[in-house]
Amino acid sequence: MRLAAAQLSIAERLDRVSLILEPGTITAICGPNGAGKSSLLEALAGLLPAGDGAVFLDRQQIAALPLRERARRIGYLPQAHEIAWDVPVRSLVELGRLPHGDRLAAPVDAALDALDIRDLENRRAQSLSGGETARVLLARVLASEPQWILADEPLAALDIAHQLSLLKHLRRAAQGGAGVVLVLHDLAHAMNHADRVVVLDRGVVAADGACEDALDQQVIERVWKVPVRWIGEPRHRALVSR
Numbered sequence: 001m002r003l004a005a006a007q008l009s010i011a012e013r014l015d016r017v018s019l020i021l022e023p024g025t026i027t028a029i030c031g032p033n034g035a036g037k038s039s040l041l042e043a044l045a046g047l048l049p050a051g052d053g054a055v056f057l058d059r060q061q062i063a064a065l066p067l068r069e070r071a072r073r074i075g076y077l078p079q080a081h082e083i084a085w086d087v088p089v090r091s092l093v094e095l096g097r098l099p100h101g102d103r104l105a106a107p108v109d110a111a112l113d114a115l116d117i118r119d120l121e122n123r124r125a126q127s128l129s130g131g132e133t134a135r136v137l138l139a140r141v142l143a144s145e146p147q148w149i150l151a152d153e154p155l156a157a158l159d160i161a162h163q164l165s166l167l168k169h170l171r172r173a174a175q176g177g178a179g180v181v182l183v184l185h186d187l188a189h190a191m192n193h194a195d196r197v198v199v200l201d202r203g204v205v206a207a208d209g210a211c212e213d214a215l216d217q218q219v220i221e222r223v224w225k226v227p228v229r230w231i232g233e234p235r236h237r238a239l240v241s242r
């Protein structure tokens with residue numbers, strides 16, 4: 001079940017972006033501020049009109065999919081972590097089951113465990129810290145067991161232990177067949193944990209491929225305009241300035 005963007009052009013945001021995303025893999029979308037990463041993710045989730053282009057889930061245009069089916073198949077975590085309702089955490093995570101029309105305990109429990117928020121399940125959602133809020137909202141996405149997990153900066157508010165445990169969990173989801181697409185600012189996380197990196201620069205794809213190629217030092221210097229060097233072994237790399 002591929003997710004594909006064809007010739008996505010959205011005024012001032014994306015310019016003829018075409019991608020075919022494979023299930024069972026983790027793709028990182030990287031790029032400087034304003035490059036179009038969130039716009040691309042929103043368009044892939046069917047939340048931003050695709051302009052002259054189109055987004056396809058398998059062979060079906062996403063815009064034509066019934067909303068409930070789209071919500072069942074694509075889980076989307078936006079960049080802004082806002083919780084509108086001050087409900088208990090468990091109820092909020094259960095909202096992930098809405099597209100399925102059930103409140104199955106097993107996927108909700110699995111999501112609470114994956115994000116290490118079992119001890120928060122009775123807390124009011126609006127009483128949480130920033131990182132706890134981020135984990136709860138991601139748990140809601142996971143509870144819906146989507147074929148595609150599209151997450152905008154899911155690691156940004158998390159401490160290092162929760163970052164690594166979430167990355168491990170997303171890898172497990174990919175191994176189980178899900179497609180995982182993450183907007184990441186941390187290039188070392190992209191380098192070490194993704195299978196493929198798409199680099200956006202001012203609305204166009206500047207590089208796309210295996211991590212070591214797409215995040216090659218020269219690409220980073222060209223796109224981000226900073227002198228850097230990778231150190232360490234593959235999958236354990238760190239980025240340092242030169």
Ligand SMILES: Nc1ncnc2c1ncn2[C@@H]1O[C@H](COP(=O)(O)OP(=O)(O)OP(=O)(O)O)[C@@H](O)[C@H]1O
Pocket residue numbers: 012013031032033034035036037038039040
């Ligand atoms: N609702 C909107 N209407 C018009 N332009 C927008 C809108 N949202 C974003 N933009 C513009 O589109 C461009 C891409 O924004 P986008 O949020 O996709 O970038 P990004 O790569 O996710 O950036 P960041 O790293 O800062 O989150 C930016 O120039 C931004 O100002």
